[in-house]
Amino acid sequence: MFSLSQVALACHYRVAVNNKSTNLGVPEVMLGLLPGAGGTQRLPKLVSVPNALDMALTGKNIKPVKAKKMGLVDATVEPLGRLIFQSIQYKVTLTTSRVFRGKL
Numbered sequence: 001m002f003s004l005s006q007v008a009l010a011c012h013y014r015v016a017v018n019n020k021s022t023n024l025g026v027p028e029v030m031l032g033l034l035p036g037a038g039g040t041q042r043l044p045k046l047v048s049v050p051n052a053l054d055m056a057l058t059g060k061n062i063k064p065v066k067a068k069k070m071g072l073v074d075a076t077v078e079p080l081g082r083l084i085f086q087s088i089q090y091k092v093t094l095t096t097s098r099v100f101r102g103k104l
Contacts, residue, residue: 006035009042013094015087016064018076024067029059047071 008014016022026035026043034040035056044052047070054060064076075090 006039009039009046014073015075015077015090016067016073017079018064019079022064023061024072025059025061026055027059029056
């Protein structure tokens with residue numbers, strides 16, 4: 001399981017590997033701790049409030065495909081073989097779209 005790092009929540013874009021062993025979540029909840037470092041504030045901004053509460057109160061894990069549908073990650077990539085190429089391609093797409101919108 002991958003802990004949904006609060007650093008990742010603070011980033012502009014998030015990319016997850018689409019692998020059957022990849023799970024996104026806030027595992028500190030399973031230890032009786034609340035998500036720290038702004039996780040309780042940033043998570044509802046990315047996903048809906050009910051989904052954020054479900055993750056933050058129950059410790060529910062999310063698969064990458066569902067995380068993309070929820071808005072938790074911006075893109076999913078296939079494991080290792082094409083990871084670097086797809087990440088670079090995604091960054092180029094984001095950069096060019098921001099340039100054309102006048103945001104860069």
